[in-house]
Amino acid sequence: MTLHAETPAKTGSRAVRRRDGALFTRFDLLVTPYLFVSPYFVLFVLFGVFPLGYTLWVSLHDWELAGSRTFVGAGNYLSLVADEAFWNAVVNTLGMFVLSTVPQLVLALLLANALNKRIRGRLALRMGVLLPLVTSVVAVAVVFTQLYGRDYGMVNWFLGLFGADAVNWQNEKWSAWIAISTMVDWRWTGYNAIILLAAMQTIPRDLYEAAALDGASARRQFWRITVPMLRPTIVFVVFVSTIGGLTLFTEPVMFDGNPTMSGGATGQYQTVAMFVVKEAFRDFDLGYAAAAAWLLFVLILLGTLVNHLLTRRIGGAR
Amino acid sequence: MSRPGDAGPLTRATLALAVVVSAFPVYYMFVMATRTNEEAIDVPPPLLPGGHLGENVARLLSTEDAHFLTGLVNSAVVSVTVTVSVVLISTLAGFAFAKLRFRGGRVLLGLVLVTMMVPLQQMGVVPLYELMVALGWTGQLRAVILPFLVNGFGVFMMTQYVSQAVPDELVEAARVDGASTVGVYARVILPALRPGMAVLALLVFMQTWNEFMWPLIVLDPDNPVVQTSIAALNQAHGTDYVMLFTGTAVSVLPLFVVFVVFGRQIVGGLMEGAVKA
Numbered sequence: 402m403t404l405h406a407e408t409p410a411k412t413g414s415r416a417v418r419r420r421d422g423a424l425f426t427r428f429d430l431l432v433t434p435y436l437f438v439s440p441y442f443v444l445f446v447l448f449g450v451f452p453l454g455y456t457l458w459v460s461l462h463d464w465e466l467a468g469s470r471t472f473v474g475a476g477n478y479l480s481l482v483a484d485e486a487f488w489n490a491v492v493n494t495l496g497m498f499v500l501s502t503v504p505q506l507v508l509a510l511l512l513a514n515a516l517n518k519r520i521r522g523r524l525a526l527r528m529g530v531l532l533p534l535v536t537s538v539v540a541v542a543v544v545f546t547q548l549y550g551r552d553y554g555m556v557n558w559f560l561g562l563f564g565a566d567a568v569n570w571q572n573e574k575w576s577a578w579i580a581i582s583t584m585v586d587w588r589w590t591g592y593n594a595i596i597l598l599a600a601m602q603t604i605p606r607d608l609y610e611a612a613a614l615d616g617a618s619a620r621r622q623f624w625r626i627t628v629p630m631l632r633p634t635i636v637f638v639v640f641v642s643t644i645g646g647l648t649l650f651t652e653p654v655m656f657d658g659n660p661t662m663s664g665g666a667t668g669q670y671q672t673v674a675m676f677v678v679k680e681a682f683r684d685f686d687l688g689y690a691a692a693a694a695w696l697l698f699v700l701i702l703l704g705t706l707v708n709h710l711l712t713r714r715i716g717g718a719r
Numbered sequence: 720m721s722r723p724g725d726a727g728p729l730t731r732a733t734l735a736l737a738v739v740v741s742a743f744p745v746y747y748m749f750v751m752a753t754r755t756n757e758e759a760i761d762v763p764p765p766l767l768p769g770g771h772l773g774e775n776v777a778r779l780l781s782t783e784d785a786h787f788l789t790g791l792v793n794s795a796v797v798s799v800t801v802t803v804s805v806v807l808i809s810t811l812a813g814f815a816f817a818k819l820r821f822r823g824g825r826v827l828l829g830l831v832l833v834t835m836m837v838p839l840q841q842m843g844v845v846p847l848y849e850l851m852v853a854l855g856w857t858g859q860l861r862a863v864i865l866p867f868l869v870n871g872f873g874v875f876m877m878t879q880y881v882s883q884a885v886p887d888e889l890v891e892a893a894r895v896d897g898a899s900t901v902g903v904y905a906r907v908i909l910p911a912l913r914p915g916m917a918v919l920a921l922l923v924f925m926q927t928w929n930e931f932m933w934p935l936i937v938l939d940p941d942n943p944v945v946q947t948s949i950a951a952l953n954q955a956h957g958t959d960y961v962m963l964f965t966g967t968a969v970s971v972l973p974l975f976v977v978f979v980v981f982g983r984q985i986v987g988g989l990m991e992g993a994v995k996a
Contacts (some may be wrong), residue, residue: 407745408978417834420879423872425899426899429899429900430901431821433815433899433900433901434815434819434820434821434824434900435742435817435821437760437811437814437819437900437904438811438815438816438824438827439926440807440808440811440812441809441811441831441874442827442867443810444808444869445834445871445947447845447865447870448865448866448868448869449834449837449839449841449843450840451846451850452839452843452844452845452846452847452850453837453839453843455845456842456843456845456846456847459845459846469782470815491888492749511732511733515726515733515734516734517725517732518723518724518725518726518730519725519726519735520725520730520731520845522980524983524986525993526734526738527986528978528982528986529737529738529741529742530738530741531978531985531986531989532741532742532745532978533741533744533745533927534925535971535975535978536744536745536748536917536971536974537929537946537967537970537971537974537976538929538931538946539929539931539949539950539967540748540944540949540968540970540971541744541969543748543949543953543963543964543967544744544745544852544964544967545744545863547960547964548747548962552760553759553760553762553764555747555763555764558762558763558764572831587740587741587744591737591741592989595986595989595990596989598990599923599989599990600991609796612946619970644836644838647838648840648841650837650841651931651932651946654931654950655950655953658948658953658954658957659954660935660954661896670734674841674932677841677844677845678932678936681844681845681848682848682936687845687849690800690844690845691845691846694841694842694843694844694845696839697838697841697842698838698842701836701838705836707853
């Protein structure tokens with residue numbers, strides 16, 4: 402009885418609800434996707450697009466921190482191109498980039514190949530080579546700077562066993578570059594090896610079996626099958642290393658001990674990122690720093706382009 | 720008999736060497752943290768732990784100009800906040816890009832990929848600093864939290880994960896049952912994404928914990944994060960090796976604990992993510 406009495410009202414409200422529901426569903430399908438991606442894009446506009454555009458604007462001015470602002474057009478860029486200190490920083494950045502990226506990639510490839518073999522304790526081995534990634538960059542820099550210490554450093558002690566003189570690693574361009582590059586290499590080689598290993602495991606087995614039937618040696622299989630098949634991953638790894646390498650900052654700053662951003666007495670290891678920070682926050686010449694930041698961006702674009710052209714040849718050349 | 724693909728002696732030696740080289744600097748850091756400054760400069764250098772860890776830590780914490788404890792707490796607050804926000808923002812956007820149809824979706828995703836190429840921190844130091852000055856936020860933790868909420872990598876990674884880990888049929892089925900988009904996100908996407916989220920969370924936490932340049936610029940020395948606190952220690956007490964090493968050892972300890980506990984998931988997640996990328 403009660404059930405019967407309630408039915409009409411219930412149907413009515415359900416119809417209303419369904420109409421509401423249809424409206425809501427339409428709204429939901431049309432608008433919710435934008436709501437879901439909007440947090441990222443709102444933040445990106447605030448902390449990404451705005452800084453980039455504003456950096457360009459500042460770079461066209463003689464702009465001091467809380468001081469005068471005069472429009473100088475391309476003036477900052479012209480002075481930068483003529484500034485020896487800037488070019489010194491560019492050369493240092495490129496030098497350490499090459500020194501850290503090339504060995505890192507070769508070692509990571511070999512290491513990935515070794516990790517891909519059948520062996521006991523695979524997880525432990527993989528975690529072992531990932532250990533450096535889990536340390537902080539500042540910690541790495543502190544430890545390595547001590548290892549490279551002139552008087553009590555382990556590296557000089559080790560070299561001394563072979564009769565070599567103690568090296569003052571901070572003193573010369575070549576030695577400082579090597580010391581800093583090894584910090585980068587040490588931290589990233591294992592990570593890159595794991596990424597390459599993951600890609601290696603997706604290469605179909607029958608490719609190797611066919612090659613083995615044709616009598617190809619393991620070494621030949623590695624260079625003719627593994628490396629070409631890894632190309633997309635290598636491109637990705639190189640791309641990430643390029644951005645990291647060209648914005649190198651923490652390691653050389655900590656290597657100095659004094660965060661003056663000068664990168665040694667004669668700027669032996671001052672990078673472009675350090676140059677930007679020095680101009681902006683030590684010399685308070687924000688316009689000049691902004692121009693240098695934009696040139697750094699151009700450098701990264703060029704670096705990416707060169708890498709793209711180089712890695713395209715991997716496996717492409719017969 | 721060995722089959723092809725089995726590890727030979729050369730492979731074993733290579734792997735052993737790789738692990739030793741990877742582990743040695745870390746081990747050495749902990750050894751130095753347990754020694755005295757006199758022992759630290761012995762030739763050959765000490766290779767076994769000593770018994771001075773406690774006093775080194777006490778000295779570290781009582782070194783006032785480093786503000787080490789403040790740095791640790793600040794780093795924890797900043798890293799946790801950034802990690803939670805980035806994971807939330809990235810899963811929302813990743814779900815939308817991978818499973819929802821909307822006008823301009825592909826273009827927006829392309830834009831995210833382009834943003835990954837721009838080193839925002841380096842490019843943006845000048846305007847970001849002026850922005851923080853204008854807002855009166857220099858020296859405050861929000862100044863080092865907000866800029867790091869932009870993480871194109873997270874969005875990209877979560878887009879990849881959602882499209883692989885969640886079949887379209889699952890989303891359709893939830894829709895037929897009357898779930899709204901928010902409902903699909905909460906009941907279908909989030910549970911399926913848990914492993915991917917864990918890896919992203921760890922990577923973002925590490926990245927944020929590691930951040931050095933921007934905090935160095937925008938924070939004051941008496942309210943640092945852990946990395947800038949170590950830099951201050953290095954500058955003022957650079958010859959006090961063992962204290963410096965104790966500081967670095969304490970600063971990486973949280974990362975190590977997470978790594979040891981979740982090692983299997985982290986390695987697995989990194990490898991899965993790599994193949995999908």
